[in-house]
Each structure stands twice: as C-alpha cells, then as structure tokens.
Amino acid sequence: AQSVAQPEDQVNVAEGNPLTVKCTYSVSGNPYLFWYVQYPNRGLQFLLKYITGDNLVKGSYGFEAEFNKSQTSFHLKKPSALVSDSALYFCAVRDGGGGGNKLTFGTGTQLKVEL
Amino acid sequence: DTEVTQTPKHLVMGMTNKKSLKCEQHMGHRAMYWYKQKAKKPPELMFVYSYEKLSINESVPSRFSPECPNSSLLNLHLHALQPEDSALYLCASSGPSSYNSPLHFGNGTRLTVT
Numbered sequence: 001a002q003s004v005a006q007p008e009d010q011v012n013v014a015e016g017n018p019l020t021v022k023c024t025y026s027v028s029g030n031p032y033l034f035w036y037v038q039y040p041n042r043g044l045q046f047l048l049k050y051i052t053g054d055n056l057v058k059g060s061y062g063f064e065a066e067f068n069k070s071q072t073s074f075h076l077k078k079p080s081a082l083v084s085d086s087a088l089y090f091c092a093v094r095d096g097g098g099g100g101n102k103l104t105f106g107t108g109t110q111l112k113v114e115l
Numbered sequence: 116d117t118e119v120t121q122t123p124k125h126l127v128m129g130m131t132n133k134k135s136l137k138c139e140q141h142m143g144h145r146a147m148y149w150y151k152q153k154a155k156k157p158p159e160l161m162f163v164y165s166y167e168k169l170s171i172n173e174s175v176p177s178r179f180s181p182e183c184p185n186s187s188l189l190n191l192h193l194h195a196l197q198p199e200d201s202a203l204y205l206c207a208s209s210g211p212s213s214y215n216s217p218l219h220f221g222n223g224t225r226l227t228v229t
Binding site for chain 2: 103
C-alpha cells in the first residue's frame with residue numbers, strides 16, 4: 001500500500017527566509033510524487049512533480065523539491081519565502097508498482113509566512 | 116484561473132432535497148475525479164471515471180451518484196444527504212498518462228446540508 005507522511009501540521013517562517021515543507025513516502029514500486037498548494041476557498045493547484053531523472057525538481061512560483069530515494073523523502077523548498085506563499089500544502093504519491101490510478105495525499109502542512 | 120469549472124460554487128440543501136453538482140473541463144483529459152474535502156484535511160477520493168466509464172468507487176454511500184455524460188462533463192447527483200456530508204466537493208481531471216499526469220482541480224462546490 002502507498003502512503004505519505006507530512007510530519008509538521010504547521011510551519012512558520014519569516015518573509016525572505018528559506019522554507020522547507022517535509023514529506024516522506026512509502027510505495028512498493030517506483031514513486032510518482034507531487035506537491036499541491038491550496039489557498040482558502042480554492043481547489044488544489046499543482047506545483048511540481050517527480051517522475052524520474054534529476055533529483056531536484058523545479059516548479060511554479062519559485063518552488064523546488066528534492067527527491068531522496070534512500071530517505072524516501074520529497075521535501076518542498078523555496079529559497080526566499082513570501083507572505084503570499086502562506087497556504088496549505090499537500091504532498092501526494094502514486095505507486096508505480098500498483099495501486100492503479102489512485103493518488104494518496106499527505107495530511108497537509110499549513111505554511112505561515114510572516115513579515 | 117482554473118481550467119476545471121465547477122458549479123454551483125455554494126449549495127445549501129435540506130436532507131430531503133435532490134441536487135446535482137456539475138464539473139466541466141476542456142483540456143481533453145479522459146480521467147475525471149470527485150473528491151470530498153473537510154476543512155484543513157486532505158481530499159478524499161470518491162469516484163474516478165476513465166474514458167467515461169466508472170473505474171473506481173471508494174465505497175461511497177448510494178446517496179451520492181456520479182454520472183459522466185461525455186468526456187468533458189462530470190456530474191454528482193445528491194439525494195437524502197446527511198449533515199455530515201457538508202464539505203467542499205472537488206472535481207479534478209488528468210491527462211492520458213495517469214501515473215505521471217498531475218490532477219487539475221476545480222475550485223469546488225461548498226456544500227452545506229441542513
């Protein structure tokens with residue numbers, strides 16, 4: 001069975017500082033990993049994905065994520081946080097070794113960027 | 116702006132009412148999804164349609180009835196709902212290679228059951 005863990009319910013960071021939102025996963029086959037962001041009263045927006053290849057993936061709005069196979073992690077990062085980055089972030093995984101078309105989401109991390 | 120359009124944005128219904136949620140996408144995606152999301156929680160998968168056929172039903176109660184009239188439209192028919200069904204209902208679609216295609220979400224319908 002596939003699973004995703006986001007160990008932090010909330011992350012606080014000052015504007016201009018780097019941010020990291022953590023994600024670890026468990027799959028039986030190859031992982032297909034995604035990050036989404038959700039602003040209040042909106043749907044989820046796709047930020048970036050890892051399928052194969054370079055372990056550092058760049059996405060929308062200056063976000064990037066690093067795939068680490070040995071640590072089964074896919075942490076989301078941004079070099080300089082903005083107040084407008086404050087939102088709910090979800091990591092998600094599909095299991096390339098089975099599980100069909102199901103995308104499993106983590107529990108979400110609330111990011112708060114303060115002035 | 117999202118490329119997946121959901122209507123209505125808000126819906127209040129009584130437990131004896133019948134209503135429908137609608138979803139439309141024009142990206143040529145052949146997989147479409149319904150999710151239910153409670154506040155500050157991850158989306159919970161309800162149904163998946165692939166090439167207009169129901170491929171996944173996550174043991175959803177029969178008071179929720181999905182329908183896919185064509186490749187661009189997805190409906191969710193609601194009947195005899197319970198207050199605990201109040202939630203944000205999200206529609207999503209994805210491209211032909213489902214494993215590596217991201218989901219594109221609509222902004223949802225905020226449903227309140229009274």
